[in-house]
Amino acid sequence: MIEAIPADVRSLQLFEGVADETVCNLLRAGYDQSFPPLVTLIQEGAPADFLHVVVEGMVELFAGTKDREATMAVVRPISTFILAASVRDAPYLMSARTLQRSRILMIPSVNLRAAMATDNRFARNVVLELAGCYRSMVRHTKNLKLRNTRERIASYMLRQSRLLGNVPGFILPVEKRILASYMGMTPENLSRALKSLAEDGCKIDGQRVIITDRPKLEALAGLSPLLDGPDPEASQAGVSLPLPATDARIA
Amino acid sequence: MIEAIPADVRSLQLFEGVADETVCNLLRAGYDQSFPPLVTLIQEGAPADFLHVVVEGMVELFAGTKDREATMAVVRPISTFILAASVRDAPYLMSARTLQRSRILMIPSVNLRAAMATDNRFARNVVLELAGCYRSMVRHTKNLKLRNTRERIASYMLRQSRLLGNVPGFILPVEKRILASYMGMTPENLSRALKSLAEDGCKIDGQRVIITDRPKLEALAGLSPLLDGPDPEASQAGVSLPLPATDARIA
DNA sequence: CCTTCCAATTGATGAAAGTCAAGTGTTGCT
DNA sequence: AGCAACACTTGACTTTCATCAATTGGAAGG
Numbered sequence: 022m023i024e025a026i027p028a029d030v031r032s033l034q035l036f037e038g039v040a041d042e043t044v045c046n047l048l049r050a051g052y053d054q055s056f057p058p059l060v061t062l063i064q065e066g067a068p069a070d071f072l073h074v075v076v077e078g079m080v081e082l083f084a085g086t087k088d089r090e091a092t093m094a095v096v097r098p099i100s101t102f103i104l105a106a107s108v109r110d111a112p113y114l115m116s117a118r119t120l121q122r123s124r125i126l127m128i129p130s131v132n133l134r135a136a137m138a139t140d141n142r143f144a145r146n147v148v149l150e151l152a153g154c155y156r157s158m159v160r161h162t163k164n165l166k167l168r169n170t171r172e173r174i175a176s177y178m179l180r181q182s183r184l185l186g187n188v189p190g191f192i193l194p195v196e197k198r199i200l201a202s203y204m205g206m207t208p209e210n211l212s213r214a215l216k217s218l219a220e221d222g223c224k225i226d227g228q229r230v231i232i233t234d235r236p237k238l239e240a241l242a243g244l245s246p247l248l249d250g251p252d253p254e255a256s257q258a259g260v261s262l263p264l265p266a267t268d269a270r271i272a
Numbered sequence: 273m274i275e276a277i278p279a280d281v282r283s284l285q286l287f288e289g290v291a292d293e294t295v296c297n298l299l300r301a302g303y304d305q306s307f308p309p310l311v312t313l314i315q316e317g318a319p320a321d322f323l324h325v326v327v328e329g330m331v332e333l334f335a336g337t338k339d340r341e342a343t344m345a346v347v348r349p350i351s352t353f354i355l356a357a358s359v360r361d362a363p364y365l366m367s368a369r370t371l372q373r374s375r376i377l378m379i380p381s382v383n384l385r386a387a388m389a390t391d392n393r394f395a396r397n398v399v400l401e402l403a404g405c406y407r408s409m410v411r412h413t414k415n416l417k418l419r420n421t422r423e424r425i426a427s428y429m430l431r432q433s434r435l436l437g438n439v440p441g442f443i444l445p446v447e448k449r450i451l452a453s454y455m456g457m458t459p460e461n462l463s464r465a466l467k468s469l470a471e472d473g474c475k476i477d478g479q480r481v482i483i484t485d486r487p488k489l490e491a492l493a494g495l496s497p498l499l500d501g502p503d504p505e506a507s508q509a510g511v512s513l514p515l516p517a518t519d520a521r522i523a
Numbered sequence: 524c525c526t527t528c529c530a531a532t533t534g535a536t537g538a539a540a541g542t543c544a545a546g547t548g549t550t551g552c553t
Numbered sequence: 554a555g556c557a558a559c560a561c562t563t564g565a566c567t568t569t570c571a572t573c574a575a576t577t578g579g580a581a582g583g
């Protein structure tokens with residue numbers, strides 16, 4: 022059971038404008054646990070008994086078998102994940118594991134559905150959250166279908182930059198192998214493509230990324246700006262690659 | 273304005289258990305129009321002023337520019353589409369065009385949001401619908417990332433068969449070029465792969481498909497059955513390839 | 524009935540991405 | 554400090570898939 026409501030949990034979009042009582046009831050029914058890195062929190066196919074909230078740390082959502090596995094998203098505080106399975110009382114479509122030591126809030130799906138029934142504002146917040154998740158996933162799929170390897174990387178870099186306020190440089194928020202899997206390519210290919218991007222306006226040194234020629238990089242990423250365009254929902258969607266921490270910005 | 277409520281619209285999951293008054297208000301505010309084939313109903317990037325419901329016909333959701341375009345889904349009666357954009361009042365992420373002569377109900381997003389605010393049951397139905405859409409899109413993405421061309425085709429065939437009650441034969445519900453785009457491959461490649469599948473338990477003759485060796489085909493499709501597994505939400509998700517019409521079954 | 528259009532097929536070729544293998548570098552642990 | 558583990562890189566090679574071009578076939582319309 023959860024003792025105190027973390028202030029940042031209360032400020033989740035999901036709880037915005039929702040009666041304190043509703044929130045308290047939800048949290049009282051839930052659990053607040055810390056996990057070491059690389060712990061599997063959720064197994065694809067299991068019944069969705071809990072909605073999860075990442076309060077601290079970092080969680081990877083992935084799918085597939087051991088020999089073929091794909092990163093679907095990386096969730097960072099404060100965000101929920103697997104909301105859809107919870108509300109539908111359906112089996113998880115993705116597995117989840119901690120990438121770092123993480124603090125996770127687990128709210129029973131039963132209580133979640135009950136709260137939706139008694140609190141209309143909460144129900145509407147769930148609608149907005151889910152719509153955001155859906156749109157993030159649509160973007161991801163479009164990216165996979167409409168862009169090739171180099172274009173996906175270019176657009177990812179531009180997106181990260183934009184989310185930090187169009188900074189020219191930043192630090193990659195996750196290991197490259199995870200980034201590669203997320204973007205649907207092998208680590209080897211990511212490595213090669215990253216090197217080749219130096220000629221197209223994006224230099225990489227280890228985890229450090231510097232956009233040296235934005236127009237050129239944008240031309241490479243191609244397609245409409247819509248694909249990753251002004252993106253109010255992604256920050257709370259719970260299914261996009263993480264916003265880099267503010268300290269990811271490079272001076 | 274909509275004169276009479278079509279019975280099958282009233283029976284939409286979205287309206288299940290919802291007060292007649294709510295439904296009437298929604299439909300009264302909406303429009304009921306018929307369109308010839310190949311009419312663009314929605315342009316990617318436009319503001320989402322209306323929720324759309326396909327009452328008759330068939331609608332393709334797609335994305336991308338003219339020279340690079342990907343089919344994201346095909347919507348068949350009775351299903352809604354672009355619900356997520358409507359509830360978020362956000363720009364459409366996909367375009368839509370009719371594939372056949374189609375009858376479309378258009379409900380102003382404003383009224384949709386109002387109905388969610390006044391009718392809790394309706395809000396919860398929207399939650400379920402959106403969660404279904406999201407899960408369909410997750411499945412689609414997993415398919416793209418975890419399976420190669422032949423595996424995607426094999427699993428698609430098995431899925432269609434299962435949705436019809438595990439029939440051995442059926443008719444493809446859409447043109448092959450659309451199927452190819454949906455599955456993320458070129459028509460040429462689909463054609464070649466289809467031919468090669470004859471040796472793996474799936475014969476194709478024009479639009480006719482016959483599964484001759486289910487175990488072998490399942491082995492080829494590989495991966496967990498979960499990926500396309502028992503799939504209660506897809507039929508109403510509005511973002512999956514169509515359920516073949518019941519007459520698609522081959523004796 | 525014939526023509527026209529376009530989806531579908533087929534073959535030849537090329538480009539993109541995956542695989543395999545070896546090596547480098549960094550991190551963390553003893 | 555030294556070792557081990559592992560992420561990352563690099564190169565050579567293979568496979569898969571896309572592209573281009575030509576042809577076939579079937580359906581709609583004059």
